[in-house]
Amino acid sequence: MTSYLAPIARRLGSRRLWLPFIGPALLIAAWSLLVESGTISPILLPGPVSTLKHLWSVTVSGAVAGDFLMTLSRTVQAFLIATVIGVPLGVALGASESLYRSVEFVIDFFRSTPSSALIPLFMLIFGISDFNKIAISAFAAVLVILFNSAYGVMNAKRTRVMAATVMGATRFQVFRDVLLWESLPQTFVGLRSGISLALVIVVVAEMFIGSDSGLGQRIINAQQIMNVREMYGSILAAGVLGYVLNLLFLILDKKVVHWSGRA
């Protein structure tokens, strides 16, 4: 843990500590200016202070907590399904280049198709169920995870495979002791993109697949009754969720794949 605190402690001693706050400060200043000057009507965009105040009050009262946790839970479920399918499948595909080449087009095509465009298709298959939101989100995430894991294996250092082979490793042992590990840094890139994508699709699904819970539902309901403070507050809450998930994976990445970029 100390290794992560060390750079922060070092920065505390210098003026560089303030650098990360400049961006948010500028954003809030510009936001204030737009509202105060009357360029944008407060009916469309409330000021930052009143928005943050509102977000604070619904956070403290617990009103937003249920929806926040619902969105988090759907995202995590979708992500777990995508990981359990995507990582082993990707590693297996990556281990056989001919196998990967034969399905590459399908993967790349659906990876390039906006998953939100498939929502109607998924409604046909799963109906307007809660699982539908998880399923479409998992589908979006599984492709990016699979693709990254496969590339991780395919780009494994040849020398390491040769080193294990010459030491007498069988094909399976090379796979278990070298290829899997070699794929980990790239797999983590996939997992981080996967969880972000899962969140995006869950929020979209909550907006457009009949839903009675979740941040997406909260945003669209607030928009329909022109409760803009509520709407921006929920958008910020979704942003916080996305940011924290990303940060969590960055930390996990540094911890687990400690050799990434250094070897």
Added chain:
Amino acid sequence: MTRPPQASGGRTWPAITIRGLCKSFGPAPLYRDFDLDIPRNKIIAVFGPNGCGKSTLINMIAGLMPYERGEILFDGKTLKDTKVGYVFQNYRDALFPWKRAIDNIRYPLALAGMARAEIAARVDRIVAAFDVRFDLARYPYELSGGQQQLVSIMRALVPEPEVLFLDEPFSALDYEMTLFIREKLQQVFMETGTTMVLVSHDLEEAVFLADIVLLLTKRPTQIAEIIDFTVPRPRTVATLSTPAFVATKAHTLDVFQREVRK
């Protein structure tokens, strides 16, 4: 099994026999009916013009590269029944960065299914033999280049291979580290007598370490000359200025230049 012809000439029973080896890249043959006996308990340095396939030769022997025809036997056995070690030029790409240095060294023993106590004993022995002064609990990327190559050599030697292959092991190291590792390698050789096949692009290094310098021709590759260098070990920096060393080096260089100009 018939005794290969060279065995009667006072040399020992060979560790590796190569017969009728053929290998080509595209239409151009690299090796055509190549025969070679590599004697046991010696250090053989492979030296030759650029592109003559020095590394290809040891990679074929070590089973890392396929060949079209021919037979390579280790004391009459195939590679499958032989324990070999290999030290790569690029130590950074050869070590496992997800394992600590010590676990890299343990790996080939664990792979062979050896018991924990035996692994610990073997690793302790090799660490002592190499007089390691840095922390082996570190990860490879936390070590200097020379330390990484040292770990990589220990990893190759710890299973006590019949033959150790070294593919330009010093070419990425500074001179000080090269001298140090050369000395350690020679010391281990004197203690264990492990047959070593060293590919080198540095003539001084090749002659200094070798009992036998194998000089190759341009492709299609043949043996230009096999040069013995019998100065007793341990050889030191002083050896580099002895008349025997200077003469052998000069002769090797002559043959080399003759081959390059052909």
